Amino acid sequence: MRYVVGIDIGGTNIVAGTVAEDGSEVLGLVSEPTLAEQGAEGVLSRIMKLARASMAAARGKEIAGLGIGSPGPLDTTTGVVLLTPNLGWVNFPLRDRVAGVLGMPATLDNDANCAIFGEWWRGAARGASHVVGLTIGTGIGGGIVLAGRVYRGKSDIAGEIGHMTIDLNGRRCKCGNYGCLEAYASGPAIAARAIEGIEAGADSSLPRYVNGDLARITAQIVYEAAHDGDEYALEVVHDTAKFLGAGVANVVNIFNPEVVVICGGVTLAGDKLFLPLRSEVKRRAFKPAVEACRIVPGELTGTAGVYGAAAVFMQRTWGAV
Amino acid sequence: MRYVVGIDIGGTNIVAGTVAEDGSEVLGLVSEPTLAEQGAEGVLSRIMKLARASMAAARGKEIAGLGIGSPGPLDTTTGVVLLTPNLGWVNFPLRDRVAGVLGMPATLDNDANCAIFGEWWRGAARGASHVVGLTIGTGIGGGIVLAGRVYRGKSDIAGEIGHMTIDLNGRRCKCGNYGCLEAYASGPAIAARAIEGIEAGADSSLPRYVNGDLARITAQIVYEAAHDGDEYALEVVHDTAKFLGAGVANVVNIFNPEVVVICGGVTLAGDKLFLPLRSEVKRRAFKPAVEACRIVPGELTGTAGVYGAAAVFMQRTWGAV
Numbered sequence: 300m301r302y303v304v305g306i307d308i309g310g311t312n313i314v315a316g317t318v319a320e321d322g323s324e325v326l327g328l329v330s331e332p333t334l335a336e337q338g339a340e341g342v343l344s345r346i347m348k349l350a351r352a353s354m355a356a357a358r359g360k361e362i363a364g365l366g367i368g369s370p371g372p373l374d375t376t377t378g379v380v381l382l383t384p385n386l387g388w389v390n391f392p393l394r395d396r397v398a399g400v401l402g403m404p405a406t407l408d409n410d411a412n413c414a415i416f417g418e419w420w421r422g423a424a425r426g427a428s429h430v431v432g433l434t435i436g437t438g439i440g441g442g443i444v445l446a447g448r449v450y451r452g453k454s455d456i457a458g459e460i461g462h463m464t465i466d467l468n469g470r471r472c473k474c475g476n477y478g479c480l481e482a483y484a485s486g487p488a489i490a491a492r493a494i495e496g497i498e499a500g501a502d503s504s505l506p507r508y509v510n511g512d513l514a515r516i517t518a519q520i521v522y523e524a525a526h527d528g529d530e531y532a533l534e535v536v537h538d539t540a541k542f543l544g545a546g547v548a549n550v551v552n553i554f555n556p557e558v559v560v561i562c563g564g565v566t567l568a569g570d571k572l573f574l575p576l577r578s579e580v581k582r583r584a585f586k587p588a589v590e591a592c593r594i595v596p597g598e599l600t601g602t603a604g605v606y607g608a609a610a611v612f613m614q615r616t617w618g619a620v
Numbered sequence: 621m622r623y624v625v626g627i628d629i630g631g632t633n634i635v636a637g638t639v640a641e642d643g644s645e646v647l648g649l650v651s652e653p654t655l656a657e658q659g660a661e662g663v664l665s666r667i668m669k670l671a672r673a674s675m676a677a678a679r680g681k682e683i684a685g686l687g688i689g690s691p692g693p694l695d696t697t698t699g700v701v702l703l704t705p706n707l708g709w710v711n712f713p714l715r716d717r718v719a720g721v722l723g724m725p726a727t728l729d730n731d732a733n734c735a736i737f738g739e740w741w742r743g744a745a746r747g748a749s750h751v752v753g754l755t756i757g758t759g760i761g762g763g764i765v766l767a768g769r770v771y772r773g774k775s776d777i778a779g780e781i782g783h784m785t786i787d788l789n790g791r792r793c794k795c796g797n798y799g800c801l802e803a804y805a806s807g808p809a810i811a812a813r814a815i816e817g818i819e820a821g822a823d824s825s826l827p828r829y830v831n832g833d834l835a836r837i838t839a840q841i842v843y844e845a846a847h848d849g850d851e852y853a854l855e856v857v858h859d860t861a862k863f864l865g866a867g868v869a870n871v872v873n874i875f876n877p878e879v880v881v882i883c884g885g886v887t888l889a890g891d892k893l894f895l896p897l898r899s900e901v902k903r904r905a906f907k908p909a910v911e912a913c914r915i916v917p918g919e920l921t922g923t924a925g926v927y928g929a930a931a932v933f934m935q936r937t938w939g940a941v
Contacts, residue, residue: 372908429773456906459873467790552781587702588780
């Protein structure tokens with residue numbers, strides 16, 4: 300049995316693990332804060348440290364290489380990250396830097412592609428031929444897996460589902476566009492909508508969760524308050540379901556997928572999110588497409604990107620996973 | 621050289637032609653009004669008549685079968701049209717009815733899929749591996765051609781790009797949803813927006829094109845008035861470009877295509893539509909995805925569906941086109 304190190308570089312944390320080629324186990328799962336504000340070389344050194352720590356924990360196993368999942372845009376052929384404002388990388392040859400230092404072959408793919416590929420390989424979308432997924436966190440990433448392969452489009456940009464316009468003249472998005480799904484349903488957007496409502500006079504217990512400091516409200520606190528019975532927080536979750544539902548309905552009408560898998564912190568909201576989300580999709584999308592599709596939370600919480608990054612390496616190197 | 625009859629069933633016209641397997645010529649191109657209001661069997665008899673007329677014009681050629689493009693939803697495996705309100709078909713075994721009467725094998729696919737497949741085979745998207753297209757007429761259909769194959773999704777519904785929500789709480793669409801691209805940019809939607817503006821007091825020469833009977837304004841008349849210099853008609857065309865641009869930007873961000881091909885009457889508006897459309901896409905979508913993509917009108921005016929329907933037959937029967 301061969302093993303591959305999967306590295307998932309997120310805006311908040313970097314996670315690494317050493318994955319068996321049959322996906323049956325992950326050894327040496329380790330994680331550290333990304334600390335992007337400390338500079339690009341610092342991020343790179345933490346990646347190396349985590350990869351080494353994971354391989355050390357898997358000592359005695361045959362390790363064939365590394366799969367890296369990174370925010371993009373990036374070029375999967377050359378292994379170069381073109382531009383990641385958050386991480387400070389511009390035309391950064393991430394794959395070859397990592398491969399060179401560690402003396403092993405490596406592959407590079409988009410982080411959201413990796414997460415959804417991981418869910419297809421070993422998670423909630425196992426066995427499905429038409430899979431579209433969203434990763435909801437600081438932003439909203441997307442991944443498309445058709446016939447067991449990541450669909451990357453002409454130049455590795457495909458899958459930017461979070462930057463689909465769902466509201467033509469709507470909220471400004473960080474990408475410069477107006478009305479992107481991400482501007483409504485990412486973690487920070489959920490918090491921003493909650494805060495706006497409270498500032499506009501909504502009656503809610505949310506301020507008590509943050510000692511009155513509204514700026515500290517996060518999406519996770521909104522879910523917590525909703526679970527505790529706060530009506531306003533529940534309304535914010537329902538609105539999130541409505542926005543996500545419009546986006547997922549678009550995906551359902553365009554791809555007619557078997558599975559839409561939704562990953563990330565937003566899944567903590569559980570049925571309070573998924574029930575109204577499925578209703579909204581049913582209301583908006585074509586019936587036969589809705590009937591063909593399961594809309595489910597990811598199963599590989601925190602490790603989908605590690606599994607997927609390793610699986611990308613395996614598929615590129617050995618032709619199959 | 622073998623030939624295949626391509627039949628394109630539209631809401632307004634049915635077109636048939638006998639297409640050479642290398643796509644070099646179409647013989648016996650014939651057309652008749654669909655006259656759906658005269659009933660489902662009447663439509664079927666017109667299809668038979670046109671197919672026979674086209675084959676008669678191609679007498680002496682080896683005709684291998686028929687490819688049929690029809691509004692859907694439909695099942696390409698069983699050849700059954702599930703439901704087409706406009707044509708009055710419910711679970712109608714169109715493929716086998718046509719094949720049985722004409723004594724030849726036939727295939728069935730969605731009309732928009734056929735049109736975009738035709739544009740990929742012999743038209744504006746020749747040679748491209750990542751193609752997404754829109755057919756804009758009474759409705760807005762969509763087709764996705766990846767690596768030279770129509771992408772149909774899990775149950776043949778994929779490609780419903782016209783029913784992508786671009787305005788969450790926007791105009792009601794015939795499909796029941798709100799804010800679909802089709803509700804803004806189909807032919808009837810363009811006319812409806814023009815009429816609404818005039819009724820609200822817009823200064824325009826459009827009423828003179830229809831002797832004051834606003835109900836007779838069509839999208840084509842709007843383009844004509846825009847070409848003639850009517851400022852308000854030009855504004856309606858610009859708004860159309862803005863709506864279409866939001867939809868095409870979504871397609872560009874999701875698929876990262878090489879070509880987005882736009883077919884149908886709307887292309888009559890020419891650069892007055894395509895220039896602001898490309899600007900809007902540039903404004904909304906990711907730069908590297910925009911740079912990778914041509915946004916072009918279809919080249920096979922009136923025959924894309926015939927070429928594509930025949931090509932679907934060829935690919936299903938012979939494995940390649």
